[in-house]
Amino acid sequence: MKLVVTEKNDAATKIATLLGVKKPKADKVYSTPVYRFEVDGEEWVTIGLRGHILEPDFTPTLIYKKRGGWRGVTAEGEAIPAQLPASLARPPFKKKKPFIEDGVELKAWKMDALPYLIYAPIEKLPKEKEIIRSLKNLAKKADSIVIATDFDREGELIGSDALSCIQEVNPTAPVSRARYSAFTKEEITHAFSNLVELDTNLASAGASRQDIDLIWGAVLTRYLTLVKFAGYGNVRSSGRVQTPTLALIVARERERLAFIPEDYWVIKGAFDAGATAGPTAGDELAFTAPHSTARFKDEAAAKAAMAAVSGAASATVAAVEKRTRKQQPPVPFNTTSLMAAASAEGLSPARTMRIAESLYMDGYISYPRVDNTVYPSSLDLAEVVKTISGNPAYAPYCQQLLSAGELHATRGKKETTDHPPIYPTAKATPDDLAPADYKLYNLIARRFLATLSDAAVVEGTKVTLEVGGEHFAAKGDVLVTPGYRAIYPYGMKKDEQLPAMSEGQQIAFNGAECTKKHTEPPARYSQGKLIQEMEKLGLGTKSTRHSIIERLYTVKYIQNDPIEPSQLGMAVCDALDKFAPHITHPQMTAELEEEMDNIAEGRNTKDAVVTNSRNLLSEQLANLLPHSEEVKDALADAVAADAYVGKCPKCGKDLQIRVSQKTRGMFIGCAGWPDCDVTYPLPKGKVESLPDPCPTCGMPQVKVTAFRSKPRTLCIDPNCETNKEPDVVVGECPKCAEAGKKAKLIAQKNPRTLKRFIRCENYDECGVGYPLPQYGAITATDEVCEHCGAPMVIVTTTRGPWKLCPNFSCPGKEIEAEKKAAAKEAKAAAKKAPAKKTAAKKPAAKKTTAKKAAAAKTEEPAE
């Protein structure tokens, strides 16, 4: 039996289909899908891995890997290496009693142990145990092995790791490597009839990247985390890609902080082409135009221009210029351009990739991790157009494209042949997908159609108007031939139509307005722009950039979108830039790339490169360690600044956003605690401090963003007028009524906990109470819930009014949930029919839809 190992399940299916004479048989080894087929009477099996199946980590000895975490090192096993600079030699472990763990004495402790960690042994540990088990099971029976992972450095490494697993159980079977860069019959057949050897140099180039990333990441992350320990789960990370990315954001913020705005003046004139002088009554021929000097840097010059036009009632049309220009249709989507375009539509790159992954798994779009921007000739463009024309929103445009003759697609600059650019592979309508999923699908489908379309033609008109010797320039843009714009409206400017005018014509001038403005600092990065900048600098890969940015958010180095660094992010970046500058520059990646090329070409070895990098890190750490006090203070100040909301009214110290140890909830506490006991409650959700105090009471305010809600501004003092809510009578107590008594149900808010609820005025006796959502105005209705008799109330939030039964255990809730689930199920069943995919894909598709249904369910209660 011949065993073919690919990087992913998808590749295993495709290769089996392309090489097998008959349709391959989908099978499973343990839980891993495999594909069996025959070639010239020989039995073949393909198995897809899940990317890397082994992962390097420090050898799990006493080096930090034991229970208790980042403890220390022994002298034995982790011997002080010769390369360790003398400046890093630490004094002997100073403890009254020796610290013994597993019968071995630790020689260095926490921070002091970091220099040893740099030189700690690394080994490859299993990461995908199930896959490894399946792989070994097949390998035992294999007569020969073909490594058919992706044709790139990581692919060679993944293949080499797989081989090391295989050879543990079958050291003798001959091994070869198939190199292909497209899933076409010719390419795959060619690759398998021209097998080569595994390129061990290329694999060790990849392995050195792994080791270097681990060593630098672990050492610097542990340094930053331990230098000012802020509790478990409060990691401050650093890495070859994430830290230079953070540095980009911080540098931009610094530019903004250093920016000195300059004043300038803008003059705008009002005109009316429907009259020769004076205003006319509200017609469409009125328009405004800026002065031909767009920005007056000098106020006197602006005033002089204003004086020159004051009193004038008419303007002369000095010139009319018309110019048509073409807007070329966009090029096919690759991962980066998709993330950038989706980011402009409000989908973060990380969310975009999550959705793209699930659309791909459900058969709606092609493979989403690509650099390629040129459709391969093997892709039947017309067939794709036909497929998606099932969506009525695209149908007329698709017809038009198909009837116009042969299709021609635009081409981007990057051309690789491993995967096609991202395009739709099945029809979908808003009914088939969740709103965000459809939003992305729609973008991809429309982009695909746009790449097959003609250019749009825009007619630009520039009219120069003369008033009292001053010139004004009116500009209008009109889309005359929509071309691709008919299907791809993203990022399109609105038409600005000017009334028809001819040279020498006199029109009415209705005065001018002079406004003082000031220049703006450079804009912050949006997530989409940052992804593009990372790509330009060679930071990360198409598959990792979005997760790197997400990481910076979770460690709270950055916030909001457009991205701004937190004080902590700036402090970390500054500290590293000052004492360990190598990690803060994209240069480190560029140098690593160069070294990896050297290893791949056989000019250098992995050992030499990694040792070199270790020594470099030792130098950086030797700079960092003597300044630990300084770094510690900077981080502590930054954390305090991020948490600061204002001054304590009782003792004058800082009020800070804090996390309760007990409930894990957030509250505002005084930095003077325990001497000062001032605290304020906070509602659930993301809380940020605001610079301006409450206009009503002068206390600090915060911005609260509850889950799936718009942010709102809140005064931190629950007793502030802005937080007072009148009690609302919402009905009669059903329990008291049964007992023959009359009692009101009242919606009220507890100022101490901020919790809102409905309670019977006779609560102490009857115990009737219902919880209410955290915010939104409460209005009474005269209805009662048909299921439980509780009073129905209307909650009005920014998302509009919404009627609800406040009873948490109302039987109606379950009935509703069941209805929803049934509807989902029906939809999912209907969706599965058009997406004709192989048996292996079905379970995955099912899983994602089931997951989505579950998520929709949990969102339902909304507080």
Next chain:
DNA sequence: GCAAGGTC
């Protein structure tokens, strides 16, 4: 409790 790179 570390990174970055694959992929689910």
